[in-house]
Amino acid sequence: MLTHINLNDRGSNKETFHVELVAENLEYQCGDSIGIVPENDSQVVTDIIQVVNADGNKSIEYKKERITVYELLKRKINIVYLTERLVQHYSTATGHTIPAGRADLLELLKKYPVKNVAQFEEILVGLNAISPRLYTIASSPTAHEGEVHILVVKDVYESEGKRLIGLCSDYLRQFKTGKQQTFFVQPNKRFRLPAENKDIIMVGPGTGIAAFRSFLAERDATGARGRNWLFFGEQKFTTDFLYQTEIQNWYETGVLTNVSLAFSRDQQEKIYVQHKMLENAPAIYQWLEDGASFFVCGKKEPMSHDVEKALLHIIQQQGNKTAEQAMHYLEEMEKEGRYEKDVY
Numbered sequence: 001m002l003t004h005i006n007l008n009d010r011g012s013n014k015e016t017f018h019v020e021l022v023a024e025n026l027e028y029q030c031g032d033s034i035g036i037v038p039e040n041d042s043q044v045v046t047d048i049i050q051v052v053n054a055d056g057n058k059s060i061e062y063k064k065e066r067i068t069v070y071e072l073l074k075r076k077i078n079i080v081y082l083t084e085r086l087v088q089h090y091s092t093a094t095g096h097t098i099p100a101g102r103a104d105l106l107e108l109l110k111k112y113p114v115k116n117v118a119q120f121e122e123i124l125v126g127l128n129a130i131s132p133r134l135y136t137i138a139s140s141p142t143a144h145e146g147e148v149h150i151l152v153v154k155d156v157y158e159s160e161g162k163r164l165i166g167l168c169s170d171y172l173r174q175f176k177t178g179k180q181q182t183f184f185v186q187p188n189k190r191f192r193l194p195a196e197n198k199d200i201i202m203v204g205p206g207t208g209i210a211a212f213r214s215f216l217a218e219r220d221a222t223g224a225r226g227r228n229w230l231f232f233g234e235q236k237f238t239t240d241f242l243y244q245t246e247i248q249n250w251y252e253t254g255v256l257t258n259v260s261l262a263f264s265r266d267q268q269e270k271i272y273v274q275h276k277m278l279e280n281a282p283a284i285y286q287w288l289e290d291g292a293s294f295f296v297c298g299k300k301e302p303m304s305h306d307v308e309k310a311l312l313h314i315i316q317q318q319g320n321k322t323a324e325q326a327m328h329y330l331e332e333m334e335k336e337g338r339y340e341k342d343v344y
């Protein structure tokens with residue numbers, strides 16, 4: 001890892017990390033993601049080993065591989081928020097009656113102890129592998145040769161009155177420069193820049209900007225002639241304008257033809273990217289009529305649905321169409337690969 005910066009300023013409600021990894025000879029295209037398997041928290045792993053009085057250095061077999069109990073817990077198996085099925089399996093194996101629902105392994109071991117270390121090991125090998133998390137690539141293969149960049153927001157949520165952080169975003173948040181990380185490229189064949197002379201409209205609030213930093217850096221580096229219009233949104237201009245300097249530079253140098261910004265908490269009423277789209281309805285429709293592609297990246301709920309609703313409204317109103325005709329227009333765009341989403 002080369003660089004790791006929180007792009008939000010002090011006073012923000014968010015922490016969004018720009019992470020740069022050195023990746024020589026890596027093949028990827030703008031629009032792809034990388035997959036990372038996070039490690040479990042060291043303290044939780046140590047607590048689990050202590051609770052059952054196990055030997056962390058003991059080697060056991062997991063999926064035809066010999067591995068120490070510590071390494072298995074730290075790097076291989078998912079020990080948090082176990083599925084209902086696995087909690088049920090734990091209940092059957094240990095003979096305890098456990099209410100239905102999801103739970104962490106440590107919590108189960110404390111509340112419903114195993115009989116012995118052998119039973120603990122049996123439970124461990126029955127657990128699922130940690131699933132990889134995908135992150136949209138924020139760099140361009142042409143502009144950032146030998147590197148790959150991602151943008152990761154700290155995933156904060158509440159459970160039973162406790163404030164918790166998602167496993168992988170917490171893992172990446174704690175990254176230190178120089179750390180080595182294994183990852184894979186997850187291609188996204190549909191989310192691709194069109195021909196260099198074609199116009200693009202990009203709607204990418206929050207971490208959705210990642211894909212469009214990649215697109216814009218690529219179009220800048222290759223001197224693409226198509227026009228580029230970015231819609232970006234976050235909570236506050238002063239603390240949350242991710243990649244502000246680069247976006248301003250692209251606007252000043254003409255790489256970005258238009259930039260439309262929506263900072264939801266800078267005024268009384270909430271303003272989101274879809275509101276900025278509606279304000280620019282005639283120009284958006286004209287771009288679409290001229291053959292522009294429309295891309296959306298970021299949160300599926302509710303953002304991508306609200307953006308689609310706004311887009312349909314624009315097509316219907318500006319094109320004097322019925323709701324069905326507007327839907328048909330969007331479906332045709334989709335068929336031509338001119339309406340693409342990378343949402344999660």
Ligand SMILES: Cc1cc2nc3c(=O)[nH]c(=O)nc-3n(C[C@H](O)[C@H](O)[C@H](O)COP(=O)(O)OP(=O)(O)OC[C@H]3O[C@@H](n4cnc5c(N)ncnc54)[C@H](O)[C@@H]3O)c2cc1C
Nearest residue numbers: 081133134135136151152153155159166167168169207344
């Ligand atoms: C194609 C694609 C591209 C993506 N690109 C990006 C990107 O560019 N940037 C980015 O930041 N993210 C991106 N994501 C999302 C990312 O992959 C992860 O899902 C995200 O970082 C959260 O992972 P996590 O391990 O931190 O959270 P997890 O630990 O997986 O938790 C996720 C959610 O599960 C629930 N949960 C987990 N544990 C508990 C519990 N104990 N109790 C109750 N609820 C619980 C919560 O709702 C929590 O918010 C992308 C996803 C996809 C599919």
